[in-house]
Amino acid sequence: MGNIVLKKVNKSFGATQVIPGIDLTIEDGEFVVFVGPSGCGKSTLLRLIAGLEDTTSGAIEIDGKDVTAAAPAKRGLAMVFQSYALYPHMSVAKNIAFPLKMAKMSQAAIDKKVADAARVLNLTNYLERRPGQLSGGQRQRVAIGRAIVREPSAFLFDEPLSNLDAALRGTMRLEISELHHQLKTTMIYVTHDQVEAMTMADKIVVLNAGNIEQVGSPMELYHRPNNLFVAGFIGSPKMNLITGNIAVPFNAQTIGVRPEHIAISNTEGAWRGSVGVAEHLGADTFVYVHTEQAGNVTVRAPGNIEIRHGDVVYLTPDPDHIHRFDRDGLAIR
Amino acid sequence: MARAVSKKKVAVVTVIAWIVALIIFFPILYTIITSFKSESEAITGFNLIPSGTLESYAAVEAQSGYFKFFLNSVVLSLGSTLIALLIGVPAAWSMAFAPSNRTKDILMWMLSTKMMPAVAVLVPFYLMFRDLGLLDSRVGLTVMLTMINLPIVIWMLYTYFREIPGEILEAARMDGATLWGEVVYVLTPMAVPGIASTMLLNIILAWNEAFWTLRLTTTNAAPLTTFIASFSSPQGLFWAKLSAASTLAIAPILIMGWFSQKQLVRGLTFGAVK
Numbered sequence: 354m355g356n357i358v359l360k361k362v363n364k365s366f367g368a369t370q371v372i373p374g375i376d377l378t379i380e381d382g383e384f385v386v387f388v389g390p391s392g393c394g395k396s397t398l399l400r401l402i403a404g405l406e407d408t409t410s411g412a413i414e415i416d417g418k419d420v421t422a423a424a425p426a427k428r429g430l431a432m433v434f435q436s437y438a439l440y441p442h443m444s445v446a447k448n449i450a451f452p453l454k455m456a457k458m459s460q461a462a463i464d465k466k467v468a469d470a471a472r473v474l475n476l477t478n479y480l481e482r483r484p485g486q487l488s489g490g491q492r493q494r495v496a497i498g499r500a501i502v503r504e505p506s507a508f509l510f511d512e513p514l515s516n517l518d519a520a521l522r523g524t525m526r527l528e529i530s531e532l533h534h535q536l537k538t539t540m541i542y543v544t545h546d547q548v549e550a551m552t553m554a555d556k557i558v559v560l561n562a563g564n565i566e567q568v569g570s571p572m573e574l575y576h577r578p579n580n581l582f583v584a585g586f587i588g589s590p591k592m593n594l595i596t597g598n599i600a601v602p603f604n605a606q607t608i609g610v611r612p613e614h615i616a617i618s619n620t621e622g623a624w625r626g627s628v629g630v631a632e633h634l635g636a637d638t639f640v641y642v643h644t645e646q647a648g649n650v651t652v653r654a655p656g657n658i659e660i661r662h663g664d665v666v667y668l669t670p671d672p673d674h675i676h677r678f679d680r681d682g683l684a685i686r
Numbered sequence: 687m688a689r690a691v692s693k694k695k696v697a698v699v700t701v702i703a704w705i706v707a708l709i710i711f712f713p714i715l716y717t718i719i720t721s722f723k724s725e726s727e728a729i730t731g732f733n734l735i736p737s738g739t740l741e742s743y744a745a746v747e748a749q750s751g752y753f754k755f756f757l758n759s760v761v762l763s764l765g766s767t768l769i770a771l772l773i774g775v776p777a778a779w780s781m782a783f784a785p786s787n788r789t790k791d792i793l794m795w796m797l798s799t800k801m802m803p804a805v806a807v808l809v810p811f812y813l814m815f816r817d818l819g820l821l822d823s824r825v826g827l828t829v830m831l832t833m834i835n836l837p838i839v840i841w842m843l844y845t846y847f848r849e850i851p852g853e854i855l856e857a858a859r860m861d862g863a864t865l866w867g868e869v870v871y872v873l874t875p876m877a878v879p880g881i882a883s884t885m886l887l888n889i890i891l892a893w894n895e896a897f898w899t900l901r902l903t904t905t906n907a908a909p910l911t912t913f914i915a916s917f918s919s920p921q922g923l924f925w926a927k928l929s930a931a932s933t934l935a936i937a938p939i940l941i942m943g944w945f946s947q948k949q950l951v952r953g954l955t956f957g958a959v960k
Binding site for chain 2 (some may be wrong): 403405424425426430431432434435436438439440441442451452454455456499503
């Protein structure tokens with residue numbers, strides 16, 4: 354079981370309030386991603402759940418039990434750190450066995466569990482090596498191995514992939530997702546990368562300046578962002594947010610249109626503009642257009658479009674996919 | 687081509703390093719050579735080949751008893767190092783892992799005490815020691831040596847501990863290690879090299895300390911520095927005996943330094959290259 358409830362959780366460092374008060378429920382077996390720009394308090398929130406930071410006020414419950422004051426080890430959680438935090442003086446086998454040794458498990462049981470974990474994570478041939486002799490991806494797998502042998506009620510991941518190169522990051526993302534399907538254990542994953550959030554999460558928690566901006570499934574956040582922050586943060590390339598006269602007919606302060614919801618034409622359309630940069634990615638082309646009416650607009654066009662710097666183009670937003678926001682930046686529905 | 691140049695460079699640097707090392711080591715070497723000369727040989731001028739007589743050693747031992755001073759040196763340097771580590775480890779630990787806003791200032795203040803000339807506080811310390819009955823006592827001198835080396839001990843340990851990533855300790859905590867488990871299985875194995883080289887350096891510094899040991903002792907607690915000094919002033923210039931005494935005094939620490947040089951170099955340059 355791994356049902357986690359945060360009740361008005363507040364964290365201050367001295368006079369600085371990092372998390373003003375958060376309410377959040379994480380269901381058992383869910384893959385929850387905390388996402389937000391750096392400094393938004395997502396890591397702090399994870400560390401509060403882990404027990405590595407003391408909660409200033411509020412309560413944290415795991416499986417209905419108040420653990421606000423409990424030591425990290427008593428919470429039944431396992432954590433994977435950004436730096437992997439492996440014990441450099443121990444072999445891979447000893448690293449993975451460490452939590453079991455601390456739990457005073459018998460050596461025979463430890464050996465079996467370590468062998469099982471190593472098999473799942475493709476580490477069997479590396480068990481006698483030290484962490485220093487492993488690649489980044491292997492180290493990450495050892496860190497995950499150390500977490501899974503404990504059979505925790507939930508896994509906490511603190512930006513686990515940000516030290517890896519892009520290709521490996523993609524592979525590890527899949528491995529972690531697969532691990533979640535296999536284990537069906539609650540996972541809380543912190544990242545600043547919205548692609549990781551979108552691809553892995555059952556539920557995304559978007560944080561900004563210590564506040565929860567929105568909680569929802571990836572598609573909910575994509576289609577129905579609650580406010581300007583979420584609208585701008587989720588989706589790549591970013592949603593075009595346009596303020597001014599254009600928004601008036603929509604009865605809004607700001608309208609938002611995603612790059613993929615704008616049609617581009619050489620002959621006719623709602624907004625006229627000239628192409629600044631066209632990024633040809635193969636499958637897609639990202640076109641950055643300077644328009645007279647709507648300012649700078651990003652458009653996601655098909656990969657085979659022939660367009661280059663200086664071309665005059667016309668843009669038409671898809672009326673079904675226009676997001677409207679009021680003066681306070683909140684979505685109008 | 688580039689390789690040939692760099693090889694030449696390496697050779698030049700090696701030669702320079704050897705010359706510098708020889709210049710630094712020469713006084714010690716000459717002291718050792720002189721200790722194997724007779725007094726008449728010693729005053730006849732520069733001479734690198736001694737007759738090999740041991741008469742100076744015999745005279746020195748007969749006159750003042752090397753062993754008593756040696757024992758004092760051992761007790762003082764080991765004792766002060768042990769106390770300094772007992773205070774320094776927890777101090778450096780808390781500064782490295784639970785720093786406050788003033789940690790940097792405290793470290794600077796500790797370092798600044800090393801910049802003060804010792805003679806500036808000689809009189810107050812002498813008077814205090816006299817009133818407390820600590821003059822010429824091992825206890826008093828151990829305390830003194832602990833105090834003067836503590837800043838260096840704390841600084842060294844602090845830099846060492848800072849190198850241990852906090853996340854590893856947090857990982858241990860998450861893995862269910864108690865404070866004791868954290869210390870025994872994770873911290874200590876990672877910190878042992880640092881503590882060991884700090885200890886070695888401190889023993890050497892304490893062994894060689896010659897300002898306070900000369901001024902606060904006469905006979906009972908006198909270490910080898912006093913032993914050497916006793917051959918210089920009161921009896922005139924007996925170079926061979928003085929050299930024999932010096933050789934006897936530096937021999938133990940020289941041998942220890944030789945065997946632990948790897949550890950020492952690592953300790954002193956730790957954190958500098960990263």
